Amino acid sequence: MEPAPRDGIQWHWTTPRAQHILRQRSLAGILAFYRELHGLPQQELADLLGYSTSYVSRVETGSRTITDIGALRHIADRLRLPPHCFGVTDNADADHHAVIQFGESVLRLAEIARQGGQASAAVDELWPLVARLEARVSGGRTELDVLRLLARARVGLGVALGHVLPDERLATAARWTGKGLTVARRLGDPALHTYALRHHGNELRKARLLGAAVDRLTRARDCARTPDERAEAVILLARAAGSAGHQAVFDDAVTEGKRLLDVARTTSLFSPFSHHEVHVRGLAATGRIREAVRVLEHAPAPQLHTTTQWRIISAITAGQVLAQRGDHQAAQETLTAAVRGAVEHRLPHQIQRVVRASRDLPNVHEEAQAALAELRAAIAA
Known part of the structure; x- marks a missing residue:
């Protein structure tokens, strides 16, 4: 029975x-x-x-x-x-400890791969881990450490998929981070909950579900318990608010982010370099091109924590602003280099940004469309 x-x-x-x-x-x-x-x-x-x-x-x-x-x-x-x-x-408990140790190692390796520009490798690492943990939970094994690991693995998988999927499939990445948030919310772990909120909000932004993204990221900022947690929520909130055209929210987040640069830890997500890129992009998105150009001219140099993806993201943002200013030659050079970097690291979403930004730059537009078609074919295969 x-x-x-x-x-x-x-x-x-x-x-x-x-x-x-x-x-x-x-x-x-x-x-x-x-x-x-x-x-x-x-x-x-x-x-x-x-x-x-x-x-x-x-x-x-x-x-x-x-x-x-x-x-x-x-x-x-x-x-x-x-x-x-x-x-x-008994052996079941030995297996339990092995699962936890294995899972922690996989999460660390996947994060290193993703930050090193190898998001597809991170996906390959995380799929089997998520499947194994979900099978364990569905079989009735609901120890806290397994559920915490499952929440982080689901979020990590969603974030990695958000790097390698094209625009039209980014809702899949948001669904995985949402599944991780569902677990995190039930566990009563504030740090895990805030972490999941941040990443789910960011994947919602990329999927163009901007109202939901701003909501989740506002909650992540308000739930933050440390300057480090708040800084990572604020930088993502600024990105989402800029994309949504919420100028006041964007301005407040950028201002707070600048203040937090003096107190929060520098990471791959939160740094002077990423703050500058978000600032420039949000200014352009809210119609302030002249100010965006002014800020663009004072770009900080990439730092040790600056990942390959952030360099590509920043180059595309710079190319967009240069194109909007009418400096087509500089925009073409910047965007062409960005396309080649995005191809090397299999970042179709970033190539799609170039496609949208290069409508008045035929050579770049053609190269970006061809690169995107190749990546889509590779993903489909």
């Missing part, structure tokens, strides 16, 4: 109350809580475990204890809980 499935049951094992019960390793407490979650009378729990009702009653009241390892493993299996909750260590 299996208990009838009920929506949200797995999440109850992640609550502080449930975690406290599990840490006590009290069989009586676990059985009582399990019955409460599933709405089971003792008779149905007894049927599930293969014991008599009177036996289960004595275990719950503490008048009967179970110390046999085989029996404890049997109960753990029937309740779909890890054996260590009952003080038993």
Whole structure:
């Protein structure tokens, strides 16, 4: 007999109350809580475990204890809980620790690959990890560390897909970061929740769901607990607000970002270089081309943390502004170099930016369209 499935049951094992019960390793407490979650009378729990009702009653009241390892493993299996909750260590727990260690390594390697301009390699690393974790969770293994890992893996996969998918498929990347946010929201981990909000908001922006993007990123900024968290939310909020034409929100975010440059840690996402690019792009997007040109002329040099993608993004933004100013020669040189970099690192979304920016630059426009067609064919294959 299996208990009838009920929506949200797995999440109850992640609550502080449930975690406290599990840490006590009290069989009586676990059985009582399990019955409460599933709405089971003792008779149905007894049927599930293969014991008599009177036996289960004595275990719950503490008048009967179970110390046999085989029996404890049997109960753990029937309740779909890890054996260590009952003080038993077995191969399943060794596998659990291996999954966590493997998953952490994959996340680190995927992040290094993505920041090194190899987002497609990051996708290849993350797909199997996400599939393995989702199979584990669907099988009833809902330990907190597995769920945290699943949230981060889903978000990481969405971010990597957001680099390698063309515009028309970017909603897929946003869906994956959204799936990660769904898990993070339920776990009560503020840092993880803010991290997922930031990245989901950014993928919504890229998918042109701008109102939702500004909402998520505003919430990420407001939930931030440290200057570092706030800085990464603010830089993404400025990008989304600029794209949405929300001039006041954009200006406020850029101003705050400039202040945070003095107090927050420099990362691949938040740095003087990325802040400058976001500032220039937002000014252009809100119709202030003259001011964008002025800011463009004071570009900081790339730093150690400046990734290849940010250099390509910045070059495209500069080319867009130069083209809008009418400096077609400089725009053509800048955008041509950006196209070649985007091809090398398989960034179709960035090539599509060049296609849109080069309508008055026939040579660049033609090269960008050809490059985009090649990348689309490669992705489809």
